[in-house]
Amino acid sequence: MSRYSAALSVLVIGAVGALLILQRTWIQASVAEMGLGTTHVSFTGSSLVPVAATGAWIATACIPALLATKGSIRRVIGGLIVLAGALIIGGVIGFLLSDSTQRAAKGHAADAVVSMSTSLWWIALALAGALVIVAGLAVVKYADRWRELSAEQSAGAPRELSDWEALNAGLDPTAESSESGTDSVGNQP
Numbered sequence: 710m711s712r713y714s715a716a717l718s719v720l721v722i723g724a725v726g727a728l729l730i731l732q733r734t735w736i737q738a739s740v741a742e743m744g745l746g747t748t749h750v751s752f753t754g755s756s757l758v759p760v761a762a763t764g765a766w767i768a769t770a771c772i773p774a775l776l777a778t779k780g781s782i783r784r785v786i787g788g789l790i791v792l793a794g795a796l797i798i799g800g801v802i803g804f805l806l807s808d809s810t811q812r813a814a815k816g817h818a819a820d821a822v823v824s825m826s827t828s829l830w831w832i833a834l835a836l837a838g839a840l841v842i843v844a845g846l847a848v849v850k851y852a853d854r855w856r857e858l859s860a861e862q863s864a865g866a867p868r869e870l871s872d873w874e875a876l877n878a879g880l881d882p883t884a885e886s887s888e889s890g891t892d893s894v895g896n897q898p
Contacts, residue, residue: 713855716847717775720790723840724768727797730834731755731762738825754830761800761834767793768841780853787848794845797838801831 731754739747755762771790778786872882 720844727765727837758800764793764796783852790845794841
């Protein structure tokens with residue numbers, strides 16, 4: 710596996726993995742509401758860590774840009790991928806340092822939180838962010854050695870003109886060439 714395909718695979722796994730992890734339920738809580746009893750609420754990762762969701766979307770958007778560019782522009786995209794990974798990990802750190810679980814549950818209801826459970830999806834998100842950073846660093850380091858998409862597509866043998874292309878070029882596709890026994894487009898009669 711080449712470095713290009715390895716970096717691209719790691720980026721896809723990290724970015725798409727982060728998007729999927731952020732859609733999972735991270736917190737489930739039971740909140741006692743005055744006069745209404747207990748209400749069960751749940752919060753997804755993207756609602757608790759929106760900065761990480763932003764980083765995941767940026768990393769995902771860089772995948773086709775990485776395929777379509779070359780050289781120094783690809784290095785800039787690699788830097789953007791590293792920044793996106795840093796946003797993902799920064800979101801996880803912010804989630805761990807803040808008391809977002811209590812604030813999220815209390816923001817739903819003004820009364821007391823009866824019970825709360827927090828999942829460990831933040832660990833998986835941190836790993837996805839690390840994968841995105843590794844892929845971005847690989848792009849920055851090796852971008853000038855990778856071929857671009859258009860060079861791979863145009864590397865084939867020269868093709869013959871179709872009848873319509875011959876007409877657009879001012880050639881008569883029905884006229885035969887006297888030298889080779891082919892018409893002006895190069896087709897055999």
